Amino acid sequence: MSGPEGQAGGKGTLIANARIVAPNGVLDGGWIWLRGAEIAAIGGPSDPLPDAAAGAERVDGAGGWVLPGFVDVHVHGGAGHDFMDADESLAGIAAIARFHARHGTTGLLATSLTASREELTAMIDRASRYMAGDMPFAQVLGVHLEGPFVSLKWKGAQNPDFIGPPQLEWLDEWVSRYPGVLKLQTLAPELPGALDYIERLAAHGIVPSAGHTDATYEQIVAAADRGLRHAVHTYNAMTPLHHRNPGTVGAVLSDDRISAEVIADGHHVHHAAIKVLARAKGNGKVILVTDAMAAAGMPDGEGYELGGLPVVLTCGVARLKDGGNLAGSTLTMIGAFRHMVREVGIDIPTASAMASGNAARQLGLGGVTGSLEAGKRADVLLLDEALELRGVWARGRLQD
Template identity: 90%
Template sequence: MSGPARQAGNAWSGGTLIANARIVTPGGVLDGGWIWLRNAEIAAIGGPSDPLPSAAASAERIDGDGGWALPGFVDVHVHGGAGHDFMDADESLAGIEAIARFHAKHGTTGMLATSLTASREELTAMIDRASRYMAGDMPFAQVLGVHLEGPFVSLKWKGAQNPDYIGPPQLDWLDEWAARYPGVLKLQTLAPELPGALDYIERLASHGIVPAAGHTDATYEQIVAAADRGLRHAVHTFNAMTPLHHRNPGTVGAVLTDDRISAEVIADGHHVHHAAIKVLSRSKGNGKVILVTDAMAAAGMPDGEGYELGGLPVVLTCGVARLKDGGNLAGSTLTMIGAFRHMVREVGIDIPAASAMASGNPARQLGLDGVTGSLEARKRADVLLLNEALELRAVWARGRLQE
């Protein structure tokens, strides 16, 4: 990430003005537009003919050089990065900070700390650490809440989830977590075909937590029945779920055709072929596709052994993480800017639509679209500046320039 060219100005009192950029807004692209960041908010935004507010005269001015200004990315499925995992028992919270700092450098301004299948005690400890971090200053990417991936998933489609802790849904666990950490749990992945899963999905929804299908052996009919009870999300679509067959459409068929369900996809060129992502985006429409990294601790780290995911040994080869035993894909080393570029360059999605998949759609799924996910006045100053080659020049998270 190369730093932006600046002109002198009082950034503390006047904020930051990004000018001469293609500003991606919900209403369209403002060519040669400007955006003014002040006091952690987007103070104002306009096209080339719109007058600047007089108070912006003292702002630190950055020339966008005709590049792109996008809303910061929101990653609802990320396990770690820079050698750390959200499941690490790090009471100092330094591991969480390292993850947030790493992903902020790659365009993520908001994320869900994502668990792995583990014991009740380990999951509670992870939620507790995330909750304490959320109560602090959060100078890098904002931890917006917790995504519990498991432990109520299918053994058949466990992927890189630890089978020792997989089991049926436990309503008392959920009720305890929701009461003890109100508002922290945002999303949970489970297999809807498991005994008790439909009641659990309904309870998730009653707590304001997004119920998600993943690591599942569910039939088409079981996914539709789950959506009737509140299922609204599919985790890493195509991966670790029953595939589409013309006489047995499976989980994938239900996800593709049920408009109630938003669909994650790991757009790294390894987990899903770009043609399958085209099928997904054409079936769901741009408003229901959500880009995620599913990044593990090895993201940003060199190839080799010595990595783990949920206590299972992982080998990183040419940037691809696989379980040492069996060779299953073990999360990814993807970043959100990498996913965004893949969608534009390989899948053929236009920049505003790819931006929505990486920012607006996930923010809306979490009910946070009034705060972040798009470039609009009075929203949080989560902003990316890219050059014409879609390389990051600068990232602001809550108005703070990430360096």
């Protein structure tokens, strides 16, 4: 790469002859001009190119798709690294960001696991310091705390040694020391003190999320009244839907205030259940996530861990060695996107929104990223007709 933000000659990159997934529809045969870290202009086949784009490096889209970069709000690691144990040099965080950028993610939330207060604070500190730097790969947009205030009954792969009730003192310390870093926190709304904690999260502009929860339908609705707005890995690690006892799943499906993550890898949730979720929530409230762990991108075998618990990877599926619970995933966002299109039957523009814009808006970043519009950050993907990645630009930088 050469020039500012990795673009040749400082004139940027012009991707033409492509199907541009724009907010108001697909521009068939359109073009998009990336200059510096921003999208400079976008147009259809009849729209004239700006004069200043004449010297831009041209990329032939060859009739493929141009999408906004994916935004993953629930990712623990990849390439052998975990955000909980990334080394103090921050090289581990960079390795995670680089791995996921190669698979279409241009923005992510560094996601924790249930751990001690000290370990969680150290993880937030590392993420904060990384965010203050250049971030040449996928952008770390903030931190998602998954736990430790979750249900022992629905702990999944969370370490039970550190599970406990919500602690407002911890939250106040984290917000004071690391302003703007915490973006989302997952907890069980039925726990003592959880409703006050949810209200405090919302007051700080942090998205309160339900997960690893034994909550009833009524408890989730009461939590939404106090500010709950999100559910992690819907269907997994929560009370299921029954026609006389709707549970957490029933509340998530029916309450329009709550957005719903889903791990679309063919292992965590059946494609028919994802289809039900999409129909119930509408296109704007489904958010694709990977829940990827350190073993993402790594070979099958033992020797992996998630939150200090041994994990075995078999045929790309991660499970706890003891008990066999699913332990995160090895999914990438391009894999989730393709699963939605090929197996669930979601059209490409809608699947793109589920992988990008919906998450960006939930985080309050819809004006910055998540859609292809002039003035927004140049987080852009080029896919061929088979939905294979041909190019990833994060803040205008072409990823290798």
